[in-house]
Amino acid sequence: MGEYVTHLESAIDATRLPAGTLQTMHAQRPLWVRYDLDAVGKAATPETFIARPATMWRYRELLPVPPDAPLVSLGECLTPLLPAPRLGESLGLDDLWIKDESHLPSGSFKSRGMAMAVTMARHLGVSRLAVPTAGNAGGALAAYAARAGLEAYVFMPADTPVVNQMECVLAGAKVYLVNGLIGDCGAIVRNGVAPMNWFDCSTLKEPYRLEGKKTMGLELAEQLGWFLPDVIVYPTGGGTGLIGMWKAFTELRTLGWLRKERLPRMVAVQSDGCAPIVRAFQAGERFARPWENARTVASGLRVPAAVGDFMMLDALRESGGCALAVPEESIVPAMQEAVKREGISVCPEAGACVAALGELRRSGFIDPQERVVLFNTGAATKYVESLPLRLPTIADPSQVDYARLA
Numbered sequence: 001m002g003e004y005v006t007h008l009e010s011a012i013d014a015t016r017l018p019a020g021t022l023q024t025m026h027a028q029r030p031l032w033v034r035y036d037l038d039a040v041g042k043a044a045t046p047e048t049f050i051a052r053p054a055t056m057w058r059y060r061e062l063l064p065v066p067p068d069a070p071l072v073s074l075g076e077c078l079t080p081l082l083p084a085p086r087l088g089e090s091l092g093l094d095d096l097w098i099k100d101e102s103h104l105p106s107g108s109f110k111s112r113g114m115a116m117a118v119t120m121a122r123h124l125g126v127s128r129l130a131v132p133t134a135g136n137a138g139g140a141l142a143a144y145a146a147r148a149g150l151e152a153y154v155f156m157p158a159d160t161p162v163v164n165q166m167e168c169v170l171a172g173a174k175v176y177l178v179n180g181l182i183g184d185c186g187a188i189v190r191n192g193v194a195p196m197n198w199f200d201c202s203t204l205k206e207p208y209r210l211e212g213k214k215t216m217g218l219e220l221a222e223q224l225g226w227f228l229p230d231v232i233v234y235p236t237g238g239g240t241g242l243i244g245m246w247k248a249f250t251e252l253r254t255l256g257w258l259r260k261e262r263l264p265r266m267v268a269v270q271s272d273g274c275a276p277i278v279r280a281f282q283a284g285e286r287f288a289r290p291w292e293n294a295r296t297v298a299s300g301l302r303v304p305a306a307v308g309d310f311m312m313l314d315a316l317r318e319s320g321g322c323a324l325a326v327p328e329e330s331i332v333p334a335m336q337e338a339v340k341r342e343g344i345s346v347c348p349e350a351g352a353c354v355a356a357l358g359e360l361r362r363s364g365f366i367d368p369q370e371r372v373v374l375f376n377t378g379a380a381t382k383y384v385e386s387l388p389l390r391l392p393t394i395a396d397p398s399q400v401d402y403a404r405l406a
């Protein structure tokens with residue numbers, strides 16, 4: 001195990017499980033990886049990390065990878081944290097930043113989790129992996145499995161964006177289109193564990209994808225000089241990004257490395273076409289009921305039920321944050337507005353966050369001068385179906401009427 005990992009801990013009832021062997025869930029709920037943070041604090045300082053190569057692996061004292069385990073890596077960079085002044089101005093925000101995860105291999109932040117999960121699975125002797133996916137998780141698993149020389153099975157709803165289908169096929173995964181939603185795909189993977197002898201890499205059904213996502217929070221802290229922002233706005237599906245970041249922040253707080261007392265208010269954004277976490281947050285509940293007839297162009301947010309629902313809701317409440325559903329119709333226009341203003345390849349999921357920011361300003365949840373970080377979880381270009389292109393044509397290149405181009 002990672003040098004400083006002490007054990008795994010059930011997120012629902014704190015049961016301790018040994019690290020160092022293959023683990024999935026406990027009582028149908030996710031596991032935390034726990035570290036000896038006192039020992040980490042003696043072995044490393046923020047400067048230790050900064051001196052190492054600029055990849056997610058530089059935080060190794062806070063990661064589960066054993067020192068002798070080879071990494072499965074596609075060159076995960078530190079992603080840019082970009083000021084967004086033009087978009088900020090249009091939203092009434094003076095200090096808006098975008099953390100651009102579209103730079104990662106396979107074009108989404110799912111790479112962080114899958115790089116970690118596949119590294120750990122291979123180390124623990126797994127040779128066949130399977131995942132249900134709304135899109136990007138499948139693409140990332142297929143890529144990292146190929147990189148590791150492991151077999152991958154991917155199950156996705158039939159209307160998953162075509163680029164996600166293509167990236168899985170290219171990487172040699174066995175891909176199946178399922179007449180159903182991600183929950184149906186999840187059941188296929190779960191029921192196939194025994195007959196197919198594959199390892200289930202579903203969101204939060206193994207403990208290590210979360211540790212990979214945690215690096216998003218570590219990296220953000222480092223990029224801001226260990227001075228976290230006031231508000232983080234995050235598009236929420238299965239919840240690993242939100243939960244992983246919150247775990248990073250609480251570990252950094254325990255280590256005493258943060259230079260600001262208050263942790264960020266975490267905001268979970270969903271579409272009103274699929275908003276189970278928002279509904280549970282507003283009702284004051286700790287668990288979310290499954291959403292019926294889930295639909296949204298932001299495919300990463302089309303998760304009607306999540307095993308980590310209570311972990312998300314706990315993080316939102318502990319942070320003093322909130323959960324917000326935006327009108328489905330607002331997502332693509334907001335995405336386009338963001339790309340137009342900043343040139344950043346903003347995906348529909350992050351477009352939902354842009355729409356949410358307008359609402360959070362109007363309601364007074366965010367003050368104009370507060371520092372806000374919006375996560376762009378993936379590349380816009382993976383969603384070719386989201387924007388119907390009706391471009392004017394030039395039928396005769398020798399007869400261009402320039403007066404009509406304006």
Ligand SMILES: *Cc1c(COP(=O)(O)O)cnc(C)c1O
Nearest residue numbers: 136237238239240241300377378
């Ligand atoms: C998976 C995904 C999400 C949702 O992420 P979670 O951390 O699982 O909630 C958001 N955006 C994109 C682009 C995704 O692929």
